[in-house]
Amino acid sequence: MRKVELFMKEKGIEIGDYVEVVEEENGTRVTHRGIVMPPYELSKGETLTIKLDNGYNIGILIDQIVEVKILEKAKPREEISFKEVLPKKPGLPNVTIIGTGGTIASKIDYKTGAVHAAFTAEELAKAVPEIFEIANITPKLLFNIMSEDMKPQYWKKMAHEVAKALNSGEDGVIIGHGTDTMGYSAAALSFMLRDLGKPVIFVGSQRSSDRPSSDAAMNLICSTRMAVEDFGEVAVVMHGETSDTYCLAHRGTKVRKMHTSRRDAFRSINDVPIAKIWSDGRVEYLRDDYRKRRESEVWVDDKLEEKVALIKVYPGMSGELIDFLVDKGYKGIVIEGTGLGHTPNEIIPTIERAVEEGVAVCMTSQCLYGRVNLNVYSTGRKLLKAGVIPCEDMLPETAYVKLIWVLGHTQNLEEVRNMMLTNYAGEITPYTRFDTYLR
Amino acid sequence: MRKVELFMKEKGIEIGDYVEVVEEENGTRVTHRGIVMPPYELSKGETLTIKLDNGYNIGILIDQIVEVKILEKAKPREEISFKEVLPKKPGLPNVTIIGTGGTIASKIDYKTGAVHAAFTAEELAKAVPEIFEIANITPKLLFNIMSEDMKPQYWKKMAHEVAKALNSGEDGVIIGHGTDTMGYSAAALSFMLRDLGKPVIFVGSQRSSDRPSSDAAMNLICSTRMAVEDFGEVAVVMHGETSDTYCLAHRGTKVRKMHTSRRDAFRSINDVPIAKIWSDGRVEYLRDDYRKRRESEVWVDDKLEEKVALIKVYPGMSGELIDFLVDKGYKGIVIEGTGLGHTPNEIIPTIERAVEEGVAVCMTSQCLYGRVNLNVYSTGRKLLKAGVIPCEDMLPETAYVKLIWVLGHTQNLEEVRNMMLTNYAGEITPYTRFDTYLR
Numbered sequence: 001m002r003k004v005e006l007f008m009k010e011k012g013i014e015i016g017d018y019v020e021v022v023e024e025e026n027g028t029r030v031t032h033r034g035i036v037m038p039p040y041e042l043s044k045g046e047t048l049t050i051k052l053d054n055g056y057n058i059g060i061l062i063d064q065i066v067e068v069k070i071l072e073k074a075k076p077r078e079e080i081s082f083k084e085v086l087p088k089k090p091g092l093p094n095v096t097i098i099g100t101g102g103t104i105a106s107k108i109d110y111k112t113g114a115v116h117a118a119f120t121a122e123e124l125a126k127a128v129p130e131i132f133e134i135a136n137i138t139p140k141l142l143f144n145i146m147s148e149d150m151k152p153q154y155w156k157k158m159a160h161e162v163a164k165a166l167n168s169g170e171d172g173v174i175i176g177h178g179t180d181t182m183g184y185s186a187a188a189l190s191f192m193l194r195d196l197g198k199p200v201i202f203v204g205s206q207r208s209s210d211r212p213s214s215d216a217a218m219n220l221i222c223s224t225r226m227a228v229e230d231f232g233e234v235a236v237v238m239h240g241e242t243s244d245t246y247c248l249a250h251r252g253t254k255v256r257k258m259h260t261s262r263r264d265a266f267r268s269i270n271d272v273p274i275a276k277i278w279s280d281g282r283v284e285y286l287r288d289d290y291r292k293r294r295e296s297e298v299w300v301d302d303k304l305e306e307k308v309a310l311i312k313v314y315p316g317m318s319g320e321l322i323d324f325l326v327d328k329g330y331k332g333i334v335i336e337g338t339g340l341g342h343t344p345n346e347i348i349p350t351i352e353r354a355v356e357e358g359v360a361v362c363m364t365s366q367c368l369y370g371r372v373n374l375n376v377y378s379t380g381r382k383l384l385k386a387g388v389i390p391c392e393d394m395l396p397e398t399a400y401v402k403l404i405w406v407l408g409h410t411q412n413l414e415e416v417r418n419m420m421l422t423n424y425a426g427e428i429t430p431y432t433r434f435d436t437y438l439r
Numbered sequence: 440m441r442k443v444e445l446f447m448k449e450k451g452i453e454i455g456d457y458v459e460v461v462e463e464e465n466g467t468r469v470t471h472r473g474i475v476m477p478p479y480e481l482s483k484g485e486t487l488t489i490k491l492d493n494g495y496n497i498g499i500l501i502d503q504i505v506e507v508k509i510l511e512k513a514k515p516r517e518e519i520s521f522k523e524v525l526p527k528k529p530g531l532p533n534v535t536i537i538g539t540g541g542t543i544a545s546k547i548d549y550k551t552g553a554v555h556a557a558f559t560a561e562e563l564a565k566a567v568p569e570i571f572e573i574a575n576i577t578p579k580l581l582f583n584i585m586s587e588d589m590k591p592q593y594w595k596k597m598a599h600e601v602a603k604a605l606n607s608g609e610d611g612v613i614i615g616h617g618t619d620t621m622g623y624s625a626a627a628l629s630f631m632l633r634d635l636g637k638p639v640i641f642v643g644s645q646r647s648s649d650r651p652s653s654d655a656a657m658n659l660i661c662s663t664r665m666a667v668e669d670f671g672e673v674a675v676v677m678h679g680e681t682s683d684t685y686c687l688a689h690r691g692t693k694v695r696k697m698h699t700s701r702r703d704a705f706r707s708i709n710d711v712p713i714a715k716i717w718s719d720g721r722v723e724y725l726r727d728d729y730r731k732r733r734e735s736e737v738w739v740d741d742k743l744e745e746k747v748a749l750i751k752v753y754p755g756m757s758g759e760l761i762d763f764l765v766d767k768g769y770k771g772i773v774i775e776g777t778g779l780g781h782t783p784n785e786i787i788p789t790i791e792r793a794v795e796e797g798v799a800v801c802m803t804s805q806c807l808y809g810r811v812n813l814n815v816y817s818t819g820r821k822l823l824k825a826g827v828i829p830c831e832d833m834l835p836e837t838a839y840v841k842l843i844w845v846l847g848h849t850q851n852l853e854e855v856r857n858m859m860l861t862n863y864a865g866e867i868t869p870y871t872r873f874d875t876y877l878r
Binding site: 260317 | 486488495496497498585586587588589590591594618619620623624681696697698699700701703704706745747748749750751752753754755756759760763767775776777778779780781782783784785804806807808809810811812814815816817818820821836839843876877
């Protein structure tokens with residue numbers, strides 16, 4: 001039993017209790033009030049997590065708690081079973097919702113007054129009854145990871161869980177995910193799920209500063225609609241505007257969190273979103289070059305090479321960072337260059353050395369929008385000559401994920417180049433559409 | 440004499456000649472045609488630079504040139520004098536244009552058929568006669584640096600050149616700059632030019648893929664209009680749309696190159712641009728909280744600490760990168776965290792160690808839009824506790840430049856924190872305006 005469980009046992013605190021906690025640090029006392037949340041499973045268990053009245057979760061170090069009072073006991077409730085499934089309605093498609101952590105799960109709970117980081121079908125039904133009109137929902141808690149702690153090994157677990165659900169007859173899968181790194185995970189599953197023929201929809205919720213109410217419900221409804229569509233790709237579904245007019249479905253390899261807090265933080269970059277999902281239920285496709293639903297056994301190609309770094313170029317940057325990565329045995333480096341994909345000329349020798357030592361060096365642009373082109377200026381030509389792989393209009397984050405995946409398959413630099421420049425999951429658009437830039 | 444000058448002498452090639460060059464590399468021959476450009480002054484002089492018919496400059500290694508033919512000699516022209524000034528018209532304000540390199544200078548030349556990387560007043564007058572109706576123009580070539588090679592020591596030179604011009608009676612200064620790192624330089628001068636009371640306008644030109652014609656002329660006209668306005672800050676003036684309807688003046692600390700190639704690549708982030716400069720000459724201010732022109736002696740506060748790094752967080756990132764920077768004696772690290780300003784929990788111990796060893800660690804967001812907030816989630820609270828300085832809604836690039844400047848003044852972490860959180864040049868907006876997000 002971890003410190004937090006011991007503490008809760010000792011004080012008679014249960015998940016869901018409304019408590020007042022006094023914390024002392026260096027002689028300063030701070031009082032917090034909120035609902036006790038389930039301890040994160042993968043943490044060391046040294047903090048008590050409570051959901052404050054404003055909806056935010058905070059963790060308080062057990063060692064710093066000098067006083068705790070239970071102001072209101074949790075309402076008695078049934079045993080939680082994550083396997084719980086409501087009776088299936090005939091004629092409705094079947095959708096599995098996989099929980100991985102993040103704000104979305106807790107938001108749903110917050111709305112109903114429940115406090116579980118995960119969710120049961122019954123809780124979902126109470127919180128967002130609309131989704132049960134769209135599909136038979138099977139909720140599944142895979143793990144409960146904070147978005148910023150996501151890493152390649154979890155991508156694998158997610159991919160296998162998705163494949164299992166789809167191959168056992170589910171019509172679509174929704175993945176509830178923290179928003180910080182949702183774009184990275186969506187890109188990862190886009191590459192790892194091969195022969196995908198059904199929708200795999202990432203969804204999260206943003207703490208929106210302009211509204212106290214949560215965006216989780218509408219995002220989840222829109223995700224469910226997309227998960228039963230005639231569509232067979234990985235997409236991220238989130239608010240398209242701050243108000244509840246519509247959500248957008250973005251291709252998993254072309255989407256980025258562009259705002260720290262707004263509901264409409266997620267944007268397609270260098271690409272048109274796949275569809276608008278209106279609040280009245282209409283799904284309006286914004287393009288026709290997406291993959292449609294089809295019969296196929298999805299399989300997981302999960303060979304990854306994790307020794308990859310993503311670094312950014314800036315004036316005054318030193319090449320020693322690149323030397324360090326090479327010395328440390330990194331197999332790949334994705335550079336966020338300036339403009340069309342440049343670095344200071346001074347650091348080109350370190351890039352030459354990296355390539356000579358077999359490290360794959362890929363170029364993207366910190367502009368985010370547009371396409372790298374190393375043929376225009378002399379610096380670019382030098383970089384090309386040094387062996388840098390220009391990643392077209394790929395997002396730096398997508399190029400990073402892709403390089404991890406590509407290097408899991410081959411570390412021959414010519415083959416790496418070919419794979420990086422092969423379009424596997426819409427990560428490269430063949431030409432830049434004029435209407436995909438921010439307005 | 441460098442290799443390129445020797446080569447040109449030997450072959451009888453002059454700047455401005457239209458040539459055909461055959462290049463051979465590993466047995467492959469490529470033929471280029473274009474106008475010979477002046478060799479970059481700070482390069483090793485091992486390449487011949489020619490401007491291709493499509494307007495792009497390329498550098499060809501002298502050692503790889505197997506054949507060169509002069510197709511047309513440069514038109515005979517007068518001696519170049521960068522001190523040349525056209526007779527002043529009484530009643531017009533005086534503006535100095537400082538050239539630092541980049542596409543804008545060559546673009547102007549390209550338009551007139553001249554081929555100098557720099558420019559004389561006469562050349563400017565021929566290329567963009569409109570600016571001589573707005574002000575008496577004094578052109579000045581400071582250096583000719585490719586944008587990607589810009590670094591803090593050049594920021595100092597620029598700042599001193601600007602101060603000299605303004606303190607000797609000029610009414611405004613325009614700095615022609617490559618676009619790749621123009622945002623960084625504009626931020627640097629925003630911090631370094633103290634008691635500034637006149638306009639300092641950065642301008643560049645983008646190679647626009649949608650139009651063969653250059654955006655340099657309109658950008659320069661708009662810059663000149665802004666340089667004579669009732670305005671006393673550092674700003675970037677570039678196209679506001681792809682067509683020639685208007686330019687935007689962006690505050691130097693809140694602007695970012697957001698597209699690799701479009702004319703309207705520069706955008707204000709988390710802030711409203713200062714003004715629209717319409718093609719008919721009207722200057723429409725979009726806000727009223729800018730500094731107006733005033734009598735003051737500008738001075739250069741150029742104490743900089745260059746041992747600063749800018750790094751980006753991503754799933755699977757290792758803390759060894761931070762350890763390395765600390766071991767290498769870096770004094771400051773700006774982190775582009777995920778979301779509200781997070782890092783994987785795994786690397787927090789390396790951040791704690793960095794701070795313990797006196798390294799200033801600052802947090803920004805890779806979302807770019809929005810504001811970091813380390814109070815919302817437990818990871819953020821841990822980062823705060825580790826001593827991380829949350830940089831509000833500052834751009835990562837601006838925080839990097841600012842930290843270089845702040846650490847030049849103090850390396851006491853409490854003082855660094857105070858300075859980082861003090862608004863010196865509009866880099867922090869006190870609250871986030873709803874209408875500053877991308878649309």
